Amino acid sequence: MARALTDLKLPSPAAAQGSRSGGRRWGDLRTRVISAAVLTPLALFCLWQGGWPWRVLVGLAAIGMADEWRRLCRHRPFAAGGQFAAGALYIVPGCSALLWLRADPLVGAANVLFVLLIVWASDIGAYLLGRLVGGPKLIAAGLVGLACAPGLWAVLVACGLSVISQAGDLFESGLKRHFGVKDSGFLIPGHGGLFDRLDGLLIAAPAAGLLAVWLGRGVELWR
Numbered sequence: 001m002a003r004a005l006t007d008l009k010l011p012s013p014a015a016a017q018g019s020r021s022g023g024r025r026w027g028d029l030r031t032r033v034i035s036a037a038v039l040t041p042l043a044l045f046c047l048w049q050g051g052w053p054w055r056v057l058v059g060l061a062a063i064g065m066a067d068e069w070r071r072l073c074r075h076r077p078f079a080a081g082g083q084f085a086a087g088a089l090y091i092v093p094g095c096s097a098l099l100w101l102r103a104d105p106l107v108g109a110a111n112v113l114f115v116l117l118i119v120w121a122s123d124i125g126a127y128l129l130g131r132l133v134g135g136p137k138l139i140a141a142g143l144v145g146l147a148c149a150p151g152l153w154a155v156l157v158a159c160g161l162s163v164i165s166q167a168g169d170l171f172e173s174g175l176k177r178h179f180g181v182k183d184s185g186f187l188i189p190g191h192g193g194l195f196d197r198l199d200g201l202l203i204a205a206p207a208a209g210l211l212a213v214w215l216g217r218g219v220e221l222w223r
């Protein structure tokens with residue numbers, strides 16, 4: 001009996017702590033996947049349809065983010081005018097760019113889908129590497145974005161939008177630290193608020209819009 005007790009190997013405190021840390025590290029993965037499985041088809045359907053479905057989706061997102069901004073500012077309010085202006089400068093350009101890009105009758109859906117794929121790939125890459133290595137990895141997220149399309153120009157555009165998207169994520173993280181909150185809201189299970197889910201897109205979409213202006217209407221961003 002004594003020998004059996006001696007041979008019994010109990011987990012060390014460090015191992016137990018590592019197991020608990022691993023559980024916390026991936027604890028939100030299932031919820032995030034379920035939320036993405038619900039929201040992604042809806043977004044793609046509205047994008048494909050264009051017209052009023054897309055405008056309604058973007059409009060609802062803008063309203064939701066405006067409400068989140070109002071709630072965030074309760075933690076550290078600005079002057080009344082400054083608070084409104086700061087929120088509008090953060091929300092309006094991204095939403096306007098998404099509407100303008102989709103309005104192109106030839107390549108609108110394809111260009112917005114390209115931007116979405118880059119942002120989603122960057123988010124997924126940063127999430128996975130953040131859990132495995134620790135902290136967001138802009139270079140790795142950029143490499144994930146490169147896989148969205150072949151060719152030198154497509155590589156440059158994908159990499160650039162990926163880095164811009166991650167910059168948007170870092171900007172929103174800085175805002176949350178400024179306001180002293182962990183998440184911008186609680187609307188999307190596993191993700192937090194709309195800002196938490198759309199932070200990269202809010203910055204990448206205007207950049208894609210400027211690129212589309214330079215290339216001209218009817219031209220794919222990756223050509």
